[in-house]
Amino acid sequence: MYVSGLRHLYERMTKFPLLVLILIRLLRPTGAFPRPGLDCDYDLEYQSGSICCLNCPAGTRKASPCTRSGQEGKCEECDDGTYIEHRNGLSQCFKCTQCRSDEEIARPCTHVQDARCQCKPGRFCAPEQACEVCKKCSRCEKDEEIVRNCTSTTNTECKKKQLGSASANALTIGLSLFSVFIIGAIIFAVWRCLRTESVRNPPDRRKAGKHDGDYCPTDDGETQSCLNLSRTLEDVEFPTLVAVNGEESLRKCFEYFEEIDYNHYKRFFRHLGIVNNVITSKDDLLPYEDRIHDLLTIWVEKEGREATLNDLLRALLDLNQRRTAETVKEKAVLNGHYSVER
Template identity: 40%
Template sequence: MNKGILLKACVCVFFSVVLLCEALPTPPPGTDPKRGGLLGQRTCSQGLYPSARLCCLNCPAGEHQVSPCSSDRGSSVCSECPMGTFTEHSNNLHTCLPCTRCRPDQEEVQPCSPTNDTVCRCKSGYFCALEQPCEVCQRCRSCKDGEALVKSCTAHSNSECAKTPTPGTPTKALWWILGVSVFAVGGVFCVWVYKKRNPWLTCLPSPSPGHSQQNDDDSLLVPLNGEKSLKLCFEYFHVDMESKVHKRFFRSLDLSDNAINNANIEDRVYELLGVWLQREGQVATLHHLLRKLRDLDQNRTADSIVEKAIDNGHYERVVIPPLSGKSDE
C-alpha cells in the first residue's frame, strides 16, 4: 500500500516538472543562453564599432552618434556637439562630454570647443605639481629673510629659495665649479699623455664626452617605414611603461589632465599617443618620446623600447660621427 502511494507521488512530480519546463519562455533565435548575448557578435576594427551584426563607422571628433548605420561599414547618423560639450576623438557616444569649468583658483587658457575641452591653469601666485592630480592650486612659496629666490614659481612648480651666503665665504656652486674644472683639466691631461704613448689611438673616432656610442645623443634612430614605424612602436610604450608613470609622462607631452582622465584605461597609451601624434604631425619623433622617458628617470624602459624598435625592423640606428680634429704630430 505504501509502495503504491509512493509510485503515484513520483509520477505526479514528474509531470509537474514537464509542465513547468514547457511554460518557461524560449530564448529568441540567435541568442546564446549561456552567454546571454547574440551569437556571432562581430569584432570590429579600429574606427568602427559593433551594432547588431554590423560594423559602423565612428562619428568624427566634435560630433556624437544619433543612430547607428544601416549597412556594414556604413556611416552612422551623427550630430554636432551643442555648445558647452565636446568630443576630442572619433567616437560612438550618444551624447558629447560636458566642458570643464575652471575652478575659482584657476584661469582659462583655452576655451572649450566642439573638439577640445577647456584648458585651465593655476592663477598667478599658485601652482599644481605635474606629478600630482590638480585638485587644488597651492600658494607659491615666499622666500624668508636670509634667503634668495633661485627659481620663480610657475603654474606647475613651486618657488625655490636658497640661503644667502655670508660675504667672503665660497658658495657650494663655486666649490662645485672648481671641482669640475680640476677634474676636466686632469682628464684632458691624462688623455693627452695616453695618446702620446699610443699614437695609433688618434686615428680612431672617439665618442662625445659624457656619452657612449649607444647613447641616444650620439646616434640617430631612422624610421624604415615613415610615420608607420612610429605608430608600430606605440605597442612597446603600452607594454614596457609602468602605469604609475602614465600621468607624468603624458603631462610632460603637454596633454591636459582632462584628456588623460577621460582616456580608456585599457587603451590609454595608444589613445593618448595618437592624440599627441595628431597634434605634432610631421615633427613627431620617437627621439622626443624617449627623451621624455629619460627625463622621468625611466632609462630602462627607454632602452627596452629602442631595442624592440630596432630588432623588429621599425628603426635602424645610425651613429653620428664625432667631430674630428688634427692629431698631434
C-alpha cells in the first residue's frame, strides 16, 4: 500500500510539471533567510554570503570581506573627519560633528570617537534644552552679587546683596576714595606745573624750543618734564592685580572689555599684537561684544601662561583709555575675580 501511494503521488505530479517547478522555486533558500547551518555571532561577526567574518576594530571600516569563516577581512582606517566607535562590519565611517560658530571644541574628533562641542566663554546652553544656539550669559544687577559663575551649560546665578555686608561696603568706599585720590593727584601735578611755569617762564627753555608748561618744579627747586611726571604718577598709582583663580579669572573679565569705545578697539588689539587681518575678519561676522570675546581669546591663546589682566589694563593706559581701565579694574575686584596686590 505504501508503494502504491508513492506511485499515485508521482503520477499526479507528472501531470502538473509547471506546479512542481513553482513549488521548487518557492521552497529554495534565498539570501533573505539564513543559510542552513550558518550561525554568526553578530556581536563579534558579520555575515558575508555563506561565511561569518570577524568585525573590524573600532576606527576602521570593512574594505573587503574575508574568504574563510572566523577570519577578519580587509579593514581600512577611517578617513580624517570620520569615525566609528565600536567593532563593526560597516563599509563606511560616520562623519564627525562640526561645531557651530558660537561653540568651541571640548573634545576633538578621532577615528574612534566623535567630536564634542561646548559653548564659547560668555555663553551657555542648558543640556535639557534643544541647543540650537548658545545664549549669552546674564549679568548681575548693581544690587546683586554672583552666586555661581556662568559655564558652558549653566547661566549666571545672582542674588540680592545683603545690606549688612560691611566688607562689600568697605571695599566699594575704598575703591571710590582710591579713584578720587588718583584723579586729584594728577590734576594737582598739572596745575602746579602750569602755575609755576606761567610765573617763572625761563627764557632759556623757550630758546631751546620748549613750550610753556613743559616743566614742573620739584621739592629741591629743580624742574622736570610735566608730561613725564604725569606718566610717572600713573605708573605708580595704578595697582597691580592678582588673579584669584588663574586663567579662569582672566576669562571671566572678558565681558568688562565691552566698555572699550568702538572707535578704539582696533587700536587696542593692534597694541596687543593681533594682526589687522584677524581683527577686521570679525567685522561682518559677529556683533561687537562677540568680537571682543573672540579677539581676547585669540590673544590669550597667543600669549599662553604669560597673559594677565595687568597687560590688558596697561594697554588701555598706553592708549589714554584710563577711565575704561579703572572701570575694568573695579569690576574685576568687586566681583571677586581679582584682588589688589599689597
